[in-house]
Amino acid sequence: MRKISQICHSESAKSGRRISKTRSFADAQDDNRGVKDLAVVILAAGKGTRMKSDLPKALHSLCGRPMIWHLLDKVKTLEPKKILVVVGHRKELVQKELGPRVQAIRQTQQLGSGHAVNQAAQALSGFNGRVLVLYCDTPLIKPGTLRALVRDQQKKNSDCSLLSAEFSNPFGYGRIRRTLDGSVGSIIEENDAGPAEKRIREINVGCYVFRSKKLFQALKYVRQNPKKKEVYLTDAIALLAQSGKVSPVLSEDPAEMLGVNTRKDLSRIQSLMQKEILETLVEKGVLIRDPRTTVIDADVKIGGGSTILPNTVIEEGSRIGKGCRIGPFARVRGRSRIEDGAVIGNFVEVVRSTVGRGSNIKHLSYIGDAEIGRGVNIGAGTITANYDGKKKHKTVIKDKAQIGSGTILIAPVTVGRMAKTGAGSVVTKGTRIKDGAVVAGVPAKELI
Numbered sequence: 001m002r003k004i005s006q007i008c009h010s011e012s013a014k015s016g017r018r019i020s021k022t023r024s025f026a027d028a029q030d031d032n033r034g035v036k037d038l039a040v041v042i043l044a045a046g047k048g049t050r051m052k053s054d055l056p057k058a059l060h061s062l063c064g065r066p067m068i069w070h071l072l073d074k075v076k077t078l079e080p081k082k083i084l085v086v087v088g089h090r091k092e093l094v095q096k097e098l099g100p101r102v103q104a105i106r107q108t109q110q111l112g113s114g115h116a117v118n119q120a121a122q123a124l125s126g127f128n129g130r131v132l133v134l135y136c137d138t139p140l141i142k143p144g145t146l147r148a149l150v151r152d153q154q155k156k157n158s159d160c161s162l163l164s165a166e167f168s169n170p171f172g173y174g175r176i177r178r179t180l181d182g183s184v185g186s187i188i189e190e191n192d193a194g195p196a197e198k199r200i201r202e203i204n205v206g207c208y209v210f211r212s213k214k215l216f217q218a219l220k221y222v223r224q225n226p227k228k229k230e231v232y233l234t235d236a237i238a239l240l241a242q243s244g245k246v247s248p249v250l251s252e253d254p255a256e257m258l259g260v261n262t263r264k265d266l267s268r269i270q271s272l273m274q275k276e277i278l279e280t281l282v283e284k285g286v287l288i289r290d291p292r293t294t295v296i297d298a299d300v301k302i303g304g305g306s307t308i309l310p311n312t313v314i315e316e317g318s319r320i321g322k323g324c325r326i327g328p329f330a331r332v333r334g335r336s337r338i339e340d341g342a343v344i345g346n347f348v349e350v351v352r353s354t355v356g357r358g359s360n361i362k363h364l365s366y367i368g369d370a371e372i373g374r375g376v377n378i379g380a381g382t383i384t385a386n387y388d389g390k391k392k393h394k395t396v397i398k399d400k401a402q403i404g405s406g407t408i409l410i411a412p413v414t415v416g417r418m419a420k421t422g423a424g425s426v427v428t429k430g431t432r433i434k435d436g437a438v439v440a441g442v443p444a445k446e447l448i
């Protein structure tokens with residue numbers, strides 16, 4: 001089993017361009033232009049047998065989003081003309097995650113990566129540009145790296161530019177076999193590699209930019225691998241290499257190139273991705289007190305000047321404004337919106353709710369399906385009882401209201417502007433507290 005610590009950075013320069021860590025980062029920052037005549041094919045038809053799960057590998061969750069989402073999110077930044085995803089195993093489930101601009105291509109039998117790419121031949125028959133082929137199980141590749149690979153293909157006018165990386169433990173990956181002059185000869189899979197080939201540390205990442213016509217021409221000549229009875233995409237590269245127009249691009253950040261084949265790989269890649277998400281937020285001006293205990297999903301957005309305190313979980317597309325304070329021990333989920341300057345304190349859960357600018361929910365509260373205005377104070381231990389056993393109901397709390405400690409709001413409930421509830425009030429179902437009114441008791445009644 002490969003370990004991150006086993007992966008070393010290559011020192012030896014081979015022929016082929018290198019993409020350095022800093023370069024791909026810089027690319028991601030400042031080069032946001034689309035690439036001309038680009039189509040993308042993502043392979044996601046495999047069952048992912050080694051994951052020991054019936055869920056297609058493309059749908060396993062990484063930092064809150066399915067693996068395929070991460071790939072699509074990255075390739076969209078290249079503004080390709082077409083995005084095709086090859087689906088097979090439980091295709092309906094995968095198709096649901098693709099969104100409107102992405103075309104699903106069916107592979108009825110999983111007969112190998114080459115066979116999978118070939119399913120896209122018809123959809124690309126009139127297309128004369130370049131095709132970026134990616135595997136759905138390599139989710140850490142950065143957009144800047146993809147762009148650099150596309151540029152390499154354009155610059156060299158290669159039939160195929162492919163990403164490679166040097167792993168100190170290359171077990172399980174296809175190895176790049178170089179010829180004496182340093183150019184790519186072929187790619188040999190683990191199963192077919194002899195002892196000498198198994199010692200090759202330069203691996204095939206599974207990310208390629210082809211000239212479309214050349215790719216589909218070569219695939220016509222690829223035969224089944226005799227051991228696995230699959231048609232390997234990597235064998236098409238050996239054919240293209242015969243004309244000497246395969247350009248290897250060696251990455252200097254091998255961690256970016258890790259593939260997910262097992263659940264162990266998934267959890268390792270998830271922690272790398274989580275680290276990256278937190279680092280990106282910190283770069284944007286968010287203070288994260290303890291990254292080791294902070295969990296933030298890939299689709300969460302947080303404004304600058306906000307502070308995230310330890311043991312906090314922010315999930316499911318939630319948005320946090322600027323200058324907010326979240327945690328410690330807070331959970332924000334269900335696409336909640338926390339506006340600028342709001343405080344979500346210790347042991348507070350907020351789900352499917354909006355919390356207005358400058359409002360405070362500082363201690364021990366559950367806020368579900370609520371719309372909370374600006375400048376509201378929610379006292380310790382307040383609960384929105386939003387679920388009646390069948391349906392969820394809404395709680396509306398208008399600007400500058402003050403909710404006393406231990407208030408239970410049995411939704412649907414509306415609390416008017418600047419209204420107050422006494423400590424321990426139970427506001428019963430269907431109540432509308434008028435603006436400025438003060439209520440208290442069980443059930444809560446208006447004080448005169």
Ligand code: UD1
Pocket residue numbers: 043044045046047048057086088107109110111112113114115116135136137138172173174175187189203204205206232233234258259261
């Ligand atoms: C593949 C490469 C290997 C490379 C490694 C990088 C081949 C033959 N080998 O090996 O050189 O080092 O990735 O991670 O390509 N798929 C389909 N339909 C199929 C078979 C596969 O869509 O019939 C998809 C899978 O869903 C997956 C991708 O193709 O996304 C790669 O398949 P996988 O079985 O994971 O290949 P590896 O053995 O990892």
Ligand code: CA
Pocket residue numbers: 135137259260261
């Ligand atoms: Ca794989």
